[in-house]
Amino acid sequence: MIAIRNTTTFWGAGAQLLHWLMAAGIATSMVLGWVMVNLPPGAAQFQLYSxxxxxxxxxxxxxxxxxxxxxxxxxxxxxxxxxxxERWLARAGHRGLYALMLLMPLSGYVINSAANFPLNVFGLFQIPNLTPASESLGEVASLLHLTFFWGFVAVLTAHIGGALRHHFVLRDNILRRMLPVRHASDDRSQS
Amino acid sequence: MIDATPNALRRRLLMALGLAGLASGPVGAATEWSILHDDSRLGFEATQQGGEFEGRFESFSADMRFSADDLAASRFDVRIDTGSVETGSSQRDSALPNDDWFNVDVFPQATYVADTLRATDNGYAAEGTLTIRNNSHPVTLPFTWEVDGDRARMDGAVVIDRTRFGVGQGDWSDPSVAGHEVRVVVDLTLSKAE
Structure with a gap:
């Protein structure tokens, strides 16, 4: 078992759970987004948007x-x-990922708010709109949402590529420390 | 030869009353009110993708006859311009006049005619017929009516099923897209007609 909290050598279960849960969520959201905008208007499109x-x-x-x-x-x-x-690149890349993880949903939230559509989260509760109704604001937010999407694709490609390079080429523990596996270093410290 | 059967007599009597009525105003003249549109709202509450939103009809007109002490002669006759629907969302508002929703080109008006008004524990109820897109169904509107001098306030609300009136057809009849239940909210300020 790995600890809930991070240590100086690996990511704890809390950070790993958040990382992989969001990885799955972001991938799903990107595919959904791409599919829904290319559907003809109708119930199916509405449900995917929702x-x-x-x-x-x-x-x-x-x-x-x-x-x-x-x-x-x-x-x-x-x-x-x-x-x-490479340190500098890694830091810039991770900051970029956090920025995009915030900016993607925020710009989407603004699109919905500017359209003055209600937003009910999974049919559980309704959240208030961020902005007043505005077509021009909606257009700006849509453009940003699409730009952030391509930015996200670029930075994620570097992120995944980098992780794979560390694992398969450099053969260090960068990828392993984000996986729920035992680490050579903690085996030593625990036994 | 005078036809003296009871039915004929009743007909003559009614005709006489009718003529008398014409001379002195409408039959059993309940007070006639005009709507002060600046202080009135004919709105609705609906859901889209499970989220609530509000809308209103900017343009409607009505013949409102109401006297609390003469409910038998009271009557509402409302005409709503469906194309005047406004929900604060340009995307929604551009969709609502289309064929699948109000089909404004073919059915520019919805109507509500209530001939039967009765007192209830909480106020009154209007038993009428709502017609949207040529689909007519009975709708009973509970309301309160408060008179203050020459002014009156009418507040009422009733939940209807939009699909019974053919509003939101095809894919749009899916309740997850837009809920079937729509709460119509009547919030009027009226003044005694001259």
Missing amino acids: LHKSLGITLLALVALRLLWRWINVTPPLPESLPRH
């Missing part, structure tokens, strides 16, 4: 929780062996 919005709001809540969790936990440092420019 699901996409509910999922987006859930991801917004999760990223807030995740930032809080990150703040009250230690962050496992990057390996000493990492060159400076």
